[in-house]
Amino acid sequence: VARKEAVKRAEASLPRRLGRAALVRAAGEAGLIRLIARWLSVQKRDPLLVKGIGDDCATIRIRGRQLLTADSLVEGVHFRREWTSAQDAGWKALAANVSDIAAAGGKPVAALVSLELPPETQIVWLKAFYSGLLSCTRRYGLSLVGGNVSAGPHLAAHIALVGEAPRRLIGRAGARPGDIVAVTGKLGGAVAGLQSLARGVRAGPAVKRHRHPEPSVRAGQVLGRYASAMTDISDGLARDAGHIAEESGVKVVIVPGAVPTFPGATVEMALGGGEEYELVATIPRRRFAAAVRAHSRIGIMLTGIGEVRRGRGVVLPGHPGPLPGFDHFGAG
Amino acid sequence: VARKEAVKRAEASLPRRLGRAALVRAAGEAGLIRLIARWLSVQKRDPLLVKGIGDDCATIRIRGRQLLTADSLVEGVHFRREWTSAQDAGWKALAANVSDIAAAGGKPVAALVSLELPPETQIVWLKAFYSGLLSCTRRYGLSLVGGNVSAGPHLAAHIALVGEAPRRLIGRAGARPGDIVAVTGKLGGAVAGLQSLARGVRAGPAVKRHRHPEPSVRAGQVLGRYASAMTDISDGLARDAGHIAEESGVKVVIVPGAVPTFPGATVEMALGGGEEYELVATIPRRRFAAAVRAHSRIGIMLTGIGEVRRGRGVVLPGHPGPLPGFDHFGAG
Numbered sequence: 322v323a324r325k326e327a328v329k330r331a332e333a334s335l336p337r338r339l340g341r342a343a344l345v346r347a348a349g350e351a352g353l354i355r356l357i358a359r360w361l362s363v364q365k366r367d368p369l370l371v372k373g374i375g376d377d378c379a380t381i382r383i384r385g386r387q388l389l390t391a392d393s394l395v396e397g398v399h400f401r402r403e404w405t406s407a408q409d410a411g412w413k414a415l416a417a418n419v420s421d422i423a424a425a426g427g428k429p430v431a432a433l434v435s436l437e438l439p440p441e442t443q444i445v446w447l448k449a450f451y452s453g454l455l456s457c458t459r460r461y462g463l464s465l466v467g468g469n470v471s472a473g474p475h476l477a478a479h480i481a482l483v484g485e486a487p488r489r490l491i492g493r494a495g496a497r498p499g500d501i502v503a504v505t506g507k508l509g510g511a512v513a514g515l516q517s518l519a520r521g522v523r524a525g526p527a528v529k530r531h532r533h534p535e536p537s538v539r540a541g542q543v544l545g546r547y548a549s550a551m552t553d554i555s556d557g558l559a560r561d562a563g564h565i566a567e568e569s570g571v572k573v574v575i576v577p578g579a580v581p582t583f584p585g586a587t588v589e590m591a592l593g594g595g596e597e598y599e600l601v602a603t604i605p606r607r608r609f610a611a612a613v614r615a616h617s618r619i620g621i622m623l624t625g626i627g628e629v630r631r632g633r634g635v636v637l638p639g640h641p642g643p644l645p646g647f648d649h650f651g652a653g
Numbered sequence: 654v655a656r657k658e659a660v661k662r663a664e665a666s667l668p669r670r671l672g673r674a675a676l677v678r679a680a681g682e683a684g685l686i687r688l689i690a691r692w693l694s695v696q697k698r699d700p701l702l703v704k705g706i707g708d709d710c711a712t713i714r715i716r717g718r719q720l721l722t723a724d725s726l727v728e729g730v731h732f733r734r735e736w737t738s739a740q741d742a743g744w745k746a747l748a749a750n751v752s753d754i755a756a757a758g759g760k761p762v763a764a765l766v767s768l769e770l771p772p773e774t775q776i777v778w779l780k781a782f783y784s785g786l787l788s789c790t791r792r793y794g795l796s797l798v799g800g801n802v803s804a805g806p807h808l809a810a811h812i813a814l815v816g817e818a819p820r821r822l823i824g825r826a827g828a829r830p831g832d833i834v835a836v837t838g839k840l841g842g843a844v845a846g847l848q849s850l851a852r853g854v855r856a857g858p859a860v861k862r863h864r865h866p867e868p869s870v871r872a873g874q875v876l877g878r879y880a881s882a883m884t885d886i887s888d889g890l891a892r893d894a895g896h897i898a899e900e901s902g903v904k905v906v907i908v909p910g911a912v913p914t915f916p917g918a919t920v921e922m923a924l925g926g927g928e929e930y931e932l933v934a935t936i937p938r939r940r941f942a943a944a945v946r947a948h949s950r951i952g953i954m955l956t957g958i959g960e961v962r963r964g965r966g967v968v969l970p971g972h973p974g975p976l977p978g979f980d981h982f983g984a985g
Contacts, residue, residue: 371718375900376824377756377884378720378816386703387719388710391765391801391813398804424709433723435767435811469723472730474806479767481723481813484710492708552709568707 346440360451367464379466381431386486390421396476407446409532411453418482420536420598424553426491426545427484429463437473496550496569496603502627505540505599509586512594527585534598540621547612548602557593559644563635572632577640579626593645678772692783699796711798718818722753728808739778741864743785750814752868752930756885758823758877759816761795769805828882828901828935834959837872837931841918844926859917866930872953879944880934889925891976895967904964909972911958925977
């Protein structure tokens with residue numbers, strides 16, 4: 322009730338006639354925070370949430386161990402307004418974080434959103450962005466519990482997500498020589514979709530994959546019980562497998578022809594394409610068949626694509642040229 | 654040991670000859686992440702930290718309830734490189750978050766840093782920025798457990814901080830008519846320091862206060878045991894008291910002449926100046942004397958500056974003009 326009254330008071334104090342074309346500048350910082358609080362007030366009550374918006378801190382109660390991760394969506398770097406709707410941008414901003422929790426085999430619980438906003442942003446754009454964020458919270462059963470807004474030269478959303486850790490912790494270290502390398506799903510769809518958009522193609526499964534990636538939370542919880550090491554495919558399979566190789570102190574061998582490709586994607590795209598949000602894991606050989614069966618029961622394809630050996634780095638037998646992948650700062 | 658070897662491998666794989674003038678662009682994204690991991694590896698082992706840098710998520714273990722907060726430091730909005738050293742910028746970026754945990758009476762535990770960096774940032778600047786972050790972690794006993802880097806047109810640090818909640822939760826709602834309004838310390842120093850810098854004065858207590866604000870973590874833990882509502886002074890006393898008034902559904906009366914002013918600050922600065930990181934709280938009348946004594950024992954001044962009444966908003970009897978304060982988007 323106190324919350325409802327606070328929202329009512331907030332609405333009463335908003336500048337009148339903030340029409341479809343109204344800008345963030347017209348709402349002011351306090352008005353903007355009230356608007357966002359109103360948009361977020363539709364969230365279902367989360368039993369793990371003790372206190373949400375309206376205080377200096379949100380308060381949650383996660384028993385056991387907590388997982389923490391942060392990721393960002395920066396205009397001009399991670400998305401362009403011409404190609405990505407506000408709603409899809411909101412979904413993607415949160416999905417990147419959810420995928421990190423999936424990679425740790427956990428359950429996402431509570432997110433904080435820190436925004437930079439040009440004052441000339443349309444409020445209607447921002448509302449659609451929050452609508453995308455909220456559809457991602459509903460899909461993965463988490464709450465958006467707070468955050469921060471600042472003026473800035475471009476739109477950027479920096480999100481931190483707290484999750485519940487699985488009983489058996491799983492990370493990038495732990496791969497052992499002899500383990501099988503496996504991936505969930507089919508790869509290369511996100512980059513194939515981006516290339517379709519660049520050619521003016523605005524529909525199809527690859528475009529959907531690019532616009533609306535689905536983090537593998539359920540798969541992570543199952544795979545985490547079998548794997549010796551695990552990570553999500555956000556920088557591209559070869560690079561992300563490289564993170565496992567580095568943290569585990571092993572060599573990861575991936576057979577390019579064994580990597581399942583998304584419809585419309587090439588092997589190169591499957592090896593190098595980022596933002597896939599599938600998982601790559603290493604699994605002790607004797608547990609691999611059981612892992613495949615467990616995934617089959619939840620309708621997820623788990624494919625062996627190589628093996629772990631003594632040594633360092635990632636090798637792609639038969640693949641020409643350097644490791645495919647993406648670097649934000651343009652270096653190797 | 655695994656961690657030490659990982660750091661060694663990381664150093665070995667860094668581009669050679671990254672001299673004092675080297676740019677972030679030269680390190681590349683992977684090199685940059687390795688550099689940051691190396692800078693952070695000096696941190697003392699935190700008993701609450703289960704796993705840190707090098708995985709998709711950090712893992713911590715906080716018993717009871719967890720506090721979550723996020724804040725940002727954006728170049729050109731919150732600081733300018735001419736007036737703020739890289740080290741002070743790092744300190745301030747984290748201090749803003751620590752102050753939110755202080756406002757909730759909690760203990761800061763683990764921070765995530767999500768950065769936007771122009772590729773032409775000097776690595777030596779970034780290292781000093783992390784040195785500032787780390788000095789703040791040491792001062793307040795928390796760990797920097799992970800984060801994210803992205804290219805961007807300007808430098809921005811978005812930090813999320815997780816803390817341990819006190820047994821008795823305290824927030825902005827809860828002020829009751831009849832309560833005493835009180836503040837810790839002396840106010841207006843940060844804005845007085847900023848104005849000194851603008852006039853070319855580069856030293857003195859106010860400049861230090863602006864450059865190196867000290868969040869009131871200890872005071873928050875003590876004050877939280879007495880207060881009915883509490884928040885930190887980040888937007889300016891009048892505005893932050895307004896947050897208590899709004900969330901509690903009461904009127905807050907502040908007597909301008911009763912507000913303790915920092916040396917060199919005017920009453921106007923004390924009422925409107927942001928980034929003070931002192932606390933404003935409402936305290937039931939019968940507990941006020943005990944609260945003052947408890948603060949006196951830890952060397953902190955607690956001053957009664959007004960009272961809570963039925964109604965809404967903040968009033969400053971005898972103060973001319975609108976409520977002083979700062980709005981990021983330029984509106985009231």
